[in-house]
Amino acid sequence: MLTGTEVLTTAQMRAIESAAMASGQVTGLELMERAGRAVAGHIRLRWPKAGCVTVLCGPGNNGGDGYVVARLLHRAGWRVRVLGTENMPGPDAAEMKQRWAEIGGIGPLTERGLQGGPESDVYVDAIFGTGLTRPPEGEIASILARIFGRGGDGAYHCSRVVAVDCPSGLCMDSGKAPALPPGRGTFDSPARLTVAFDSPKPGHLIGLGPMLCGELIVADIGLIQWRERNLASRGRRPVRLEAIWPRFDIPDARRIEFSLTDRLGKHPFASQHKYSHGHALVLAGGPAKGGAARLSARAALRIGAGLVTLAPPQDALPEYSSPPDALMRRALDDGDALRGALDDTRINAACIGPGCGIDRAAALLAVLLPTGRGTVLDADALTALSQDPGLMAALHGRCILTPHGGEFARLFPDLAEKVEATPSQWPAYSKLDAAREAAARCGAVVLLKGPDTVIAAPDGRARIHSAFDIPWLATAGAGDVLAGIITGLLARGFQPLDAASLGTLIHAQAARLFGPGLIADDLSEMIPQVLRDLA
């Protein structure tokens, strides 16, 4: 079973929080107490022996949560030092600050304040949360650099950091964090923990978010009924955002179960034959184009397309004779030949781009796209597309574009520029925004690759897959395999967004199971095990 969780933007989160408080059934103070209790609880779970903690409290409600954490850890026997900003917080945070002030002191949240005093076992970052309106500057930026950065010896200044809702300075909508050191290598560090409230936000999963957050825990603070009502009543369901992952076990987050994988394993066998599992056509390139299309074709076969035909031009056909023998091969020299082949309506999915050659891809796309076939466009097909507005205009809802960052920039230069721009205000424009805008613009599913893959459909639905734990997947040919897997799923009858999502997940999981040392050829061989585990 494929599972995931709903992802909310910060604006949606604020709307839900307000709706909950407006209902009169819960107060802001109660929500803050629950939030602080969740953080303190996870600290105690991870470090059961009470030690020394420094809690850094900002000017808003995130700071308010920090004062709750301080109080609860003090009650549990921890030695607590609190540094706070001097601003007048809102009423709930002011109340929590006051309750702490009855127990202990509050030092100034300054660099000197942070450096003075004994070293703590744990630092709690409650400076900014969803209320961050712009990148932090000045002294607060220096404090954040110290919390999340390394010293000259490479060791972290603050060895164990627990972020309340998010690492302060991270834009929770985009994963951008211009004021923070990138924290490379901290992913999964046992010393880095983020306790987010209610739902993950995009910024926890994309951009610098995963590196800065470390382990992500999503704590339920009792907002589920308002979340359901709020999102449903605004008709937001069709554009909801989901994260898919087999690996992050987010204990308290609401799980979404996609029943997608059922259809791969279980069939009413009596009525099935190979053609009911689809026929995928992989359009390969001329002589000496390498093995890219072969990687795609093998993957399409492994994922369960009933038949897969690999189609290079006649003069390259001998180069494509290597196993697997289950692959069919036929020469397709040009657009006319392709037109003839596509008279066979049983060919229901195509993969074009890997090792295809740009000119050949352009010529074949001109025939392929008007047929409305499920089509994955990768590599050379994306370059061909970026050079020909006519082809771009011929894209349709059964197309899936699978660009990496460079290909995306060639296809949608204005959107790539917006993603790259240094933000001056939050929410910053993100990779997710760009993929969504691109999908709406071209009318096809856009799967923008990277350690964080975002998949967007033209109707606004989007999925995020965060794979920062498998850097060895960045290997030559891995993208060709992904294109083949998705093509196979299209042949099997999956809708484009589902085929792209499930394909991304299976591809990553294959890499995860294999481990370091992976080459692209290994991915397809891991697919059967991934399917067994998902079933």
Ligand SMILES: NC(=O)C1=CN([C@@H]2O[C@H](COP(=O)(O)OP(=O)(O)OC[C@H]3O[C@@H](n4cnc5c(N)ncnc54)[C@H](OP(=O)(O)O)[C@@H]3O)[C@@H](O)[C@H]2O)[C@@H](O)CC1
């Ligand atoms: N979701 C939930 O259900 C619940 C959420 N809760 C918690 O509330 C948090 C959100 O709280 P929040 O809205 O008060 O915002 P928060 O992040 O504390 O910061 C706002 C303050 O920062 C300031 N400020 C902003 N940018 C700045 C900058 N660059 N540099 C300097 N200052 C800057 C800004 O001032 P201004 O922009 O007006 O200058 C304002 O004073 C949320 O993350 C969670 O922890 C729980 O308590 C309860 C349940």
Ligand SMILES: Nc1ncnc2c1ncn2[C@@H]1O[C@H](COP(=O)(O)OP(=O)(O)O)[C@@H](O)[C@H]1O
């Ligand atoms: N750092 C990384 N961690 C995990 N996965 C990655 C990383 N970088 C790239 N990937 C994934 O590896 C694959 C690489 O695809 P692509 O860039 O098209 O490579 P190629 O053209 O060599 O096949 C994509 O699925 C992408 O999402």
Ligand SMILES: [K+]
């Ligand atoms: K924080």
